[in-house]
Amino acid sequence: MPNQEIxxxxxxxxxxxxxxxxxxxxxxxxxxxxxxxxxNQARSLEGILREVGGCLKALLNYKMxxxxxxxxxxxxxxxxxxLSHPALQNILKKDFSRTEALEIRPLRQETEAPGAPxxxxxxxLLSYVLLDGACVARLYVLPxxxxxxxxxxxxxxxxxxxxxxxxxxxxxxRLENAAAVDPLTNCxxxxxxxxxxxxxxxxxxxxxQEVSLIIFDLDHFKQxxxxxxxxxxxxxxQEVAATVLSTIRKGDYLARxxxxxxxxxxxxxxxxxxxxxxxxxxxxxxxxxxGLPEGRSLSVTASFGVSAVHGDLDEAGLLREADxxxxxxxxxxxxxxxxxLKLCRTAAGQRETAR
Numbered sequence: 457m458p459n460q461e462i463x464x465x466x467x468x469x470x471x472x473x474x475x476x477x478x479x480x481x482x483x484x485x486x487x488x489x490x491x492x493x494x495x496n497q498a499r500s501l502e503g504i505l506r507e508v509g510g511c512l513k514a515l516l517n518y519k520m521x522x523x524x525x526x527x528x529x530x531x532x533x534x535x536x537x538x539l540s541h542p543a544l545q546n547i548l549k550k551d552f553s554r555t556e557a558l559e560i561r562p563l564r565q566e567t568e569a570p571g572a573p574x575x576x577x578x579x580x581l582l583s584y585v586l587l588d589g590a591c592v593a594r595l596y597v598l599p600x601x602x603x604x605x606x607x608x609x610x611x612x613x614x615x616x617x618x619x620x621x622x623x624x625x626x627x628x629x630r631l632e633n634a635a636a637v638d639p640l641t642n643c644x645x646x647x648x649x650x651x652x653x654x655x656x657x658x659x660x661x662x663x664x665q666e667v668s669l670i671i672f673d674l675d676h677f678k679q680x681x682x683x684x685x686x687x688x689x690x691x692x693x694q695e696v697a698a699t700v701l702s703t704i705r706k707g708d709y710l711a712r713x714x715x716x717x718x719x720x721x722x723x724x725x726x727x728x729x730x731x732x733x734x735x736x737x738x739x740x741x742x743x744x745x746x747g748l749p750e751g752r753s754l755s756v757t758a759s760f761g762v763s764a765v766h767g768d769l770d771e772a773g774l775l776r777e778a779d780x781x782x783x784x785x786x787x788x789x790x791x792x793x794x795x796x797l798k799l800c801r802t803a804a805g806q807r808e809t810a811r
Contacts, residue, residue: 487514492617520574520598527591534563586619638712641697649711653771660765668730668764670720671778675757675790677716695746727764734760734793757791
């Protein structure tokens with residue numbers, strides 16, 4: 457082929473590549489602009505993450521997308537597709553300087569089947585840091601296509617958009633939390649309980665997770681107020697709430713249901729484990745000695761009811777089942793847990809807990 461024809465062929469090829477490059481870049485920026493609009497319109501953290509995940513899927517056709525946020529001491533990670541590979545958990549623990557287990561939630565479109573575990577090398581995983589005062593967040597993505605130079609600019613723009621949306625969402629969340637906290641006991645109030653319970657039950661049905669509920673009531677609490685005064689009663693409520701908060705996990709939720717009645721929401725917890733926790737709480741409250749002015753002190757006991765999500769049970773049904781168990785505990789003489797724990801022996805002679 458003559459040199460002139462070779463040069464002409466090269467010019468045409470380069471022109472086609474530039475055209476393809478320009479079309480691809482234009483399409484990616486169009487996707488980014490549309491996604492940025494949807495991210496800013498999202499009304500929840502999971503809604504924001506779904507839009508970010510959709511954008512990254514369109515841009516990078518990712519193998520894996522993960523987002524982790526640490527607000528105060530709680531660390532939660534959302535992952536799409538669902539992973540069982542331990543490498544990601546190890547990376548998260550290292551990046552957030554944690555040794556204990558963390559909560560990982562699946563994040564995927566409802567029509568998608570769970571993805572197979574993704575194996576990867578840590579160096580392949582792109583990581584972006586977002587800081588928002590009281591919270592620290594990181595975005596992780598494992599691309600499944602070749603990245604061009606402009607992709608870095610697109611990703612940086614997406615990160616800034618996510619950071620702004622996240623900052624706004626966390627501010628709203630803090631205001632909502634402040635309005636959902638009982639000022640006396642520093643745990644959730646009825647409003648906070650309703651919101652958290654609806655969220656946890658929805659997750660249980662959506663992702664097949666287990667959620668249990670403990671409801672407990674201080675026995676003969678009216679006598680405490682009548683005999684020692686309402687200030688003493690308030691002191692008892694504060695001490696009981698502090699005892700429960702120091703016993704449950706960081707990812708569990710304690711709410712003052714009304715008066716001297718409390719509810720504990722236990723995500724990813726079997727009913728049998730919730731019953732064991734209820735028994736520990738009952739024992740701790742029974743042993744609690746509440747100091748009063750003038751060297752006085754008093755003790756209280758509590759009755760417990762336990763329930764767990766099953767079938768299509770909603771949050772009202774979950775509360776109702778636990779409340780029925782609470783009344784059975786009171787009818788059984790108070791200072792007990794219903795349904796009760798029993799000890800049976802296995803064939804090997806070892807003791808195990810059963811209902």
